[in-house]
Amino acid sequence: MHNIAVIGAGMAGCTLARRLVDAGRRVHVFDKGRAAGGRMATRVAGRLRFDHGAQFMSVRGDAMRARLPEWQRAGVLARWPQAAVDGDERWVAVPGMNALAPRMLWGAEFSAQTLIDALGADRFGWWLAEESGMLPDCFDAVLVTVPAPQAAALFARSTGADLHSFVEAMQRIRYAPCWTLMLALSERLDAADCLRFPAGGVLNWAARDSGKPQRDGSRECWVVHADPQWSQQHLECEPEQIEALLTAAFAEALGQAVEPVQRCAHRWRYARVLEPLGQPCLWDADARLGYASDGCLGERIEDAFDSANALADRVLAAEAGLARPMHLAAEQHVHLR
Numbered sequence: 001m002h003n004i005a006v007i008g009a010g011m012a013g014c015t016l017a018r019r020l021v022d023a024g025r026r027v028h029v030f031d032k033g034r035a036a037g038g039r040m041a042t043r044v045a046g047r048l049r050f051d052h053g054a055q056f057m058s059v060r061g062d063a064m065r066a067r068l069p070e071w072q073r074a075g076v077l078a079r080w081p082q083a084a085v086d087g088d089e090r091w092v093a094v095p096g097m098n099a100l101a102p103r104m105l106w107g108a109e110f111s112a113q114t115l116i117d118a119l120g121a122d123r124f125g126w127w128l129a130e131e132s133g134m135l136p137d138c139f140d141a142v143l144v145t146v147p148a149p150q151a152a153a154l155f156a157r158s159t160g161a162d163l164h165s166f167v168e169a170m171q172r173i174r175y176a177p178c179w180t181l182m183l184a185l186s187e188r189l190d191a192a193d194c195l196r197f198p199a200g201g202v203l204n205w206a207a208r209d210s211g212k213p214q215r216d217g218s219r220e221c222w223v224v225h226a227d228p229q230w231s232q233q234h235l236e237c238e239p240e241q242i243e244a245l246l247t248a249a250f251a252e253a254l255g256q257a258v259e260p261v262q263r264c265a266h267r268w269r270y271a272r273v274l275e276p277l278g279q280p281c282l283w284d285a286d287a288r289l290g291y292a293s294d295g296c297l298g299e300r301i302e303d304a305f306d307s308a309n310a311l312a313d314r315v316l317a318a319e320a321g322l323a324r325p326m327h328l329a330a331e332q333h334v335h336l337r
């Protein structure tokens with residue numbers, strides 16, 4: 001199993017790439033986005049930058065804690081003291097949340113703007129297809145790391161292997177959406193850098209993005225997240241409508257005028273995991289197909305990292321028994337572990 005495809009370049013896909021490249025495998029990562037990072041995203045608008053997805057990393061487990069010194073030394077991670085809660089540290093990628101992914105992908109091939117629309121297994125291995133047609137490479141294994149609803153659609157369109165169990169597992173994972181407002185202001189707001197709002201209102205969180213480490217502090221930039229329930233109720237609204245509603249709610253919450261020189265709303269349809277699968281990953285050793293993401297374990301970046309590490313362990317442990325060629329669907333038994 002030397003040549004491995006990873007679909008999705010968020011924390012899960014990047015973690016898989018890092019582990020498998022370090023173990024000497026050839027890894028090709030595909031992502032539909034313009035850059036790697038997934039929900040660890042940074043929007044650039046002229047000279048303005050906003051982390052409009054994940055705000056910070058909290059670290060609870062030893063596996064991720066062990067990576068922090070390396071990422072700090074590489075200059076892609078820093079503490080964000082303003083976001084610490086009860087001494088519990090928060091970390092951000094620098095100079096933007098999307099900065100960690102390229103570092104983790106070193107040594108892997110990466111194809112951006114490549115939306116994988118279908119996949120299938122035949123006697124040569126796994127093939128992948130975009131809407132415009134099949135990609136030229138074939139792979140010994142495919143590891144999918146995209147949010148569960150998108151993965152379910154992909155698995156349902158797959159041929160050559162029986163993936164019903166994967167589809168069924170994907171349907172058990174539930175997400176909450178999040179409308180995000182990005183604001184650039186000419187005046188500094190009189191507010192703390194991180195604001196958490198009580199559940200059930202319009203807003204969930206707001207942060208002075210320009211106050212994070214190694215950001216351009218000369219510009220007052222804020223990221224405001226709407227409450228999950230409010231986001232669900234307003235899911236199909238136009239971004240312009242959301243911009244007005246969230247700006248007004250933010251001004252009301254602060255009790256001061258908020259007059260942006262630039263603003264923009266972004267809808268995350270699958271933002272935070274509400275109901276995870278409750279198992280670290282899926283791996284079918286016969287089909288050589290795997291799934292990892294935050295959706296397996298929880299709602300945080302570290303959950304995606306842990307899920308991907310669990311899948312990397314299974315892929316590497318499975319190597320010994322994989323000298324034989326792949327079988328077609330009728331001969332396969334799907335074991336989800």
Ligand SMILES: Cc1cc2nc3c(=O)[nH]c(=O)nc-3n(C[C@H](O)[C@H](O)[C@H](O)COP(=O)(O)OP(=O)(O)OC[C@H]3O[C@@H](n4cnc5c(N)ncnc54)[C@H](O)[C@@H]3O)c2cc1C
Pocket residue numbers: 007008009010011012013030031032033036037038039040052053054055056057058114115116117145146147150154178180225268270271272292293294295298299300301302303304
């Ligand atoms: C608004 C918001 C705030 C958040 N705040 C925090 C926070 O403060 N702290 C925290 O720990 N977590 C936070 N999270 C959650 C965190 O971002 C996720 O848990 C984590 O980034 C998930 O990583 P992942 O690799 O599983 O998925 P993703 O990051 O979603 O990566 C999946 C990738 O797959 C790609 N993709 C999808 N379909 C296809 C396809 N068919 N073909 C090719 N590529 C495809 C996508 O473009 C994406 O890059 C937040 C998320 C959001 C949206």
